[in-house]
Amino acid sequence: MANIFLNDLRKNYAGQEVIHGITMTIADGEFVVIVGPSGCGKSTLLRMVAGLEGISAGTIEINDKVVNDLEPRQRDIAMVFQNYALYPHMSVRENMAYGLKIAKMPKAEIDQRVAKAAAMLELEPYLDRKPRALSGGQRQRVAMGRALVREPSAFLLDEPLSNLDAKLRVQMRLQIKDLHQTTGQTMLYVTHDQVEAMTLADRLIVMNKGVAEQIATPHEVYMTPASEFVAGFIGSPAMNIFTVQVEAGVAVLPGGHRLPLAGLPADREVRLGLRPEDMEIVGDDTPGIPVVLRSVEWLGADAFGYGMIEGSDVAITLRLPGSTAAARGQRLRVAPPEGRLHLFASDTGKRL
C-alpha cells in the first residue's frame, strides 16, 4: 500500500526546464496512467518517481515520506521497463529472485514468492530458461514478475507493452488490469497509446511539453477535455477543432456559414471542437455545417467520412453509421446534438 504525492515537481536539463511543476496525489491502490506524445516528459516524470532521474525542484512523497534523496531501492518501488531489461545471463527464476537476493531475504521466502508470481503470470514452465529462449510476451511477463515478487508499495511501468504485437498487447493489457485488481497495488503507468490509457486508468495525467494539461478520470478527460491539446490528443479519429467567430449567439464558421449553437460565449473568436461521432446528418432546411466528402473509409460497424467545410480549406472528419451510402464528392449537412460541443480560448487553448 502506498500513496504518492508529487508537489510542484520540476526537472531541468542543462538549464532547460523540461518538467514544469507537476502537483498531484495518487491514492493507495490507484491506477494512474501518464499519457502524452513522445517528448512530453512522461517517462522523465516516471523516472523521477523511481529515483532514476534527479529532481530539480519540488518534492516526491511516498507513504508520507519525502524520498527525493533516496536511491531507487530505498523507495520501495518496482519498475517494468519498455525493453524489459532482463539480465540476459540469468534464468527467469534468477531474474525474478535477484532483487530479493540482494535484499538478503531468506532462500525459502524467495522461492515461495517466485513460485507465487510465476503461477500468477503462468511462467512456471519457463523458470529455468534464459530470457533469450522466451518470446516477447513471455519476457514481458518475466519483467512483470520481477516487479511482483518484491511486493513493492508502488509499481512503475514505462511503456511496458509497446514492444509487443497488437494481439499480445490487448492480452497483456487485460492481464495487467487483472493484476491490479488482484494485488490492489498502486500503479503508475506511462504510455503513448490512448487505448491503453483509457482502458487501464482510474485517472489519467495528460502531459504535453512538460505540463500536466489535465489530471482526471478517462471519462472526464474525454467528455470535458481541459484544453485544446487534450481534446485533440484523446479520441480517435481526433476531434475536429477550428476557429469560429461568435456573433450574437451564432457561430460564423470557416467559409462564412452561420450556425446557431447553445452555450456560446459573448462575441469573440473561439476554437470550436466537435467530435466526429457528435455530428448528426440534418436536412437542408436545418442550420448545420455543409461538408463536401473527399473520401469515405468503411470499417464495418461504422465509417469515417473525411471532407472539407464547404467553401473553406478546413478539414473535418465525420463518424457515419456502417449503413451509410455516403460517397466521395457527396455534400452532407451536419450539426452537433445539443451540449456536445467543446469551446476553447483561441489564445490560451483552455476550455471555456
Add this chain to the structure above:
Amino acid sequence: MDNGATSPLAARGAARLTAHFWMILGVIIVAFPVYYVFIASTHSVQTILRPPLPLLPGSEGYENYRGAFSGEIDRIGGVSLWRLLGNTTLIAMGIALGKIAISMASAYAIVFFKFPLRMACFWLIFITLMLPVEVRIQPTYKVMVDLGLIDTYAGLILPLIASATATLLFRQFFMTIPDELLEAARVDGAGPWRFFKDILWPLSLTNVAAIFVIQFIYGWTQYLWPLLVTNSNEMNTIVIALKKMISFADADTPWNLVMVTSVLAILPPILVVVLMQRWFVKGLVETEK
C-alpha cells in the same frame, strides 16, 4: 542440358580443389618451420650441424628432452628449464590478469560513473596508446631502479600491465550494455560493486577470454623489457634464456637443447589459445546483451 547441369558442379569441384591446394600450401609454409624445430629437437647436435637436416624425427628426442629438464640447461644458462618456464608463466599470467583487472576497472569508471574530468581521464588513457614501453623505456627503467624493482617479478610485470588497448575494448563493450539494464539493477538494489560482479562480469566473460589470450601471448613473448630489467639468470624468461643460449660461436651452441627450449617456449601459448578458444565459442553462443 546434361552439360548445362553438370558443368557448374564440375566447375565448383575444380574451384574447391584449387582453393584447397592454396590453403594446404599456406599451412605447409606456416607450419614447416615449426615442424622443423620439432624435428631438430629430436636429433643430436652432430646431426643438426651436418646438413641436410633429416625431415623425420630422430632417435635422440627422449634424451634431449630428459637432458633439458635435468640439468643440461642449468649447465649452459645457469638456470633450470623449470625455473624458466615458471618465470615466464608467472609473468605472462601477471601481465594478462593485471591488464584485465586494471583495464576493466578503468573502463567501468569511465563508462558508468560521472565524475569531473571523466573525458580528460579517457583521453589520457587514450594517449598512452601512442607511448608503448619501448618509447618510455628510459624513464620506466629509472623508476624501476629507484623503486628497487630490478630483478623482481613486480619489476617485470608492473610496467606492462597498464593497457590502453584493453581499456578501449572494454569501454566499447560496456557502452553496448543498455542503460535500462543498469537501471533495472539499481531498482533491484544492486550497488556499483554488485552490478559489476553479478551483471557486468558475467556478460564480459567472452571479452575477458579474448583479451586474456592476446595479453598472455603478449606477456609470454616479451623480450626487450625482461632483457633490461633482469640481471640475474634466475629471473630470466624462456625467450631471454633462448637468446643467451645461442650467443656463443655456432659450433659451441647446443642446438638440440635450443630446439627443445624453442618447442617448450611455443607450447604454452598454443595451449592457451586452444583451451581459451573453446571458452570464446561457449561465451559467444551463451551470452547475449
